[in-house]
Amino acid sequence: MVGYSDMTEVLLWVQTTKKASVQFRYWTEADPKKKSSTDPVITGKENAFVARVRIEELVPGTRYGYEVMVDGKLITRPYPLRFQTQTLWQWRTDPPAFTAAVGSCFYINETAWDRPGKPYGSDYGIAGTIAAQEPDLMIWLGDNTYYREVDWNSVSGLKRRWTHTRSQRELQPLLGSVHNYYIWDDHDFGPDDSDRSYRLRTEALDVFKLFTANQTYGTLETPGIFSRFEWADAEFILLDDRFHRSPNRTSEGPDKTMWGTEQVQWLKDALLNSRSPFKIVLNGNQVLNPICPYEGLIQFRSEYDDLLGFIRANRITGVVFVSGDRHMSELIKLEDSTFYPLYDFTSSSLTAGLAPPRGAEVNNPYRVPGSLVADAHNFGLLKFTGPRTDRVLTIECRDTVGTLRWSHKIRASDLRPPALAR
DSSP: OEEEEOSSOEEEEEEOSSSEEEEEEEEETTOTTSOEEOOOEEEOGGGTTEEEEEEOSOOTTOEEEEEEEETTEEEOOSSOOEEEOOOOOTTTSOOOOEEEEEEOOOOOOOTTTSOSSSOSOOOTTHHHHHHHTOOSEEEEOSOSSOOOTTTTTSHHHHHHHHHHHHTOGGGHHHHHHSEEEEOOOSTTTSSTTOOTTOTTHHHHHHHHHHHOOOSOOSOSSSOSSOEEEEETTEEEEEOOSSTTOOOTTSOSSTTOOSSOHHHHHHHHHHHHHOOOSEEEEEESSBSSOTTOOSSBGGGSHHHHHHHHHHHHHTTOOOEEEEEOOSSSBEEEEEOOTTSOOEEEEEOOOSSSOOOOOOGGGGGOTTBOTTOOBOSSOEEEEEEEESOTTSOEEEEEEEETTOOEEEEEEEEGGGSSOTTTOO
16 A cells, blocks of 8 residues: 655555565656665564555655565566655646545445345445546545444454455555545444544554554644645645544533544644645544534534634635545535635545435535435545646546546635635
8 A cells, every 4th residue: 555645755555464574666657677675574463464664765746666575576466556756846836736536434345244134335346446537645534444343342353354444356456556545433443433432442543553654643742643744735634533532422512522622722723834725624524514413523513613713713714624424425515705615525435335315414505506426336536726826626526437426616716715815
């Protein structure tokens, strides 16, 4: 798997089936005969035979091919293995165009441990469809694997479930050729609707770090998976909606929190600090939907009001939310005559069972007309284009075979409070 990318380094990830010596060889696509090698790393049972290898001193804005050696033998693959470094465009050119794929709810069946009845997972080929779009990066929005009852009470069970999902053949081309970033939701954290009371939450965090390849996780003071990174001129803010989460049945009030006091402050600081024209805030649960009947930020009303009030009071530009969880896709839009419209793009589900809206959500007045997809597995594309002074985000929702279901364009200039708009 290809992990994070910076201008001069990337992280590569590999899992072997037993103790082995692993090594990567890599080269620029412009000069494939000149190969470099990483130092060998020994995988071990204590780490689920996983190796996370950082490659440093690379050239900015360069595409590379790579191959994997296990115990000195080349492991061939019937699909391209490649990575790229980010471009040094600042003070030189307009930012490059790029595409980020997004999706959530990746369920892989395993009959021995699944609930009886119709299999819950299907359409695994969607991973290949995403890879065929050749996005620069893929951001997994949570429920990236599904712990079963047999898994979530032991660390060995957590590792086994990740290993089972990662071994899926259809997934390999996407992992091997696209830079993958991750957040989690309940099913890849612990049991359904799990929160900070989950007794293996610290161990679950360790396992998540082991099986993903983000650059950072939480802060020295506050554990969790929250993080931030830039790609070209866009900033991506990854949130942790589980590690510090109050139980859902907590009485409403300032102490009922999805993210925790420290992470909320970190998020506010990140929004204030960012100079990017698009600040993409990614969360496992829906953030903006005012009538979400399930797990959404609206169920944590004090935090919901505080965040939206903070964004408006501080006139923070360019904020767009992206979420998963719901087993349907939609674009929520909150309009405010004194501010710019706030969007929340929910992208779900990749392979897990679909769940059309019910009750008041059937005709959700906050949903952008035509943006509901509940009849097919799907994924999203975030396409960033245009010159530095007029960047455009095009959101696309595509189904399992890549058919475009809907698209919506948002100009960075439209995500500015009225007094700041040009």
